[in-house]
Amino acid sequence: MPKTFERTRKAIAKKKGAVDSLHQYSRDSKRLHRAQVRDEKLEKIAASRKKNDKPYPLRQNDSQPLQMDVIHELIKTFVHQYDEELNEIKKARRPGRPASTKEDLLKVKIDNLQKEYQNGFYYLVARVKEAGNRKAVE
DSSP: OOOHHHHHHHHHHTSSSOGGGOOTTSHHHHHHHHHHHHHHHHHHHHHHHHHHHSOHHHHHHTTOOOOHHHHHHHHHHHHTTTHHHHHHHHHHSOTTOOOOHHHHHHHHHHHHHHHHHHHTSHHHHHHHHSSTTHHHHO
């Protein structure tokens, strides 16, 4: 939890001077207000970051084990995420011209993802499918 407000409050309390000097528009009240707003903003960011740190399938399924067809559908959407961009680049290229570097890189990425889907995703799918092992995967 952010501690800016507490530090600011403590620093203002240690100052010499009358307690009456802390009125609505004083510098110290503005300092306190800024510190409080900063703490609220940091808490809000931390809460959203904590929510986003959870793996995607668990956020979508309320921490329940996923079915095999749902797992494969998620993996297929991940593997084919670059297909639209590759098609746009192919359409933009004039006929008879060689493929651009970006197009070659996208082809390599897609090929690697497809090979990994065929060869290497089974271990992760098997681990996520079991409810007891889900925490180890996280």
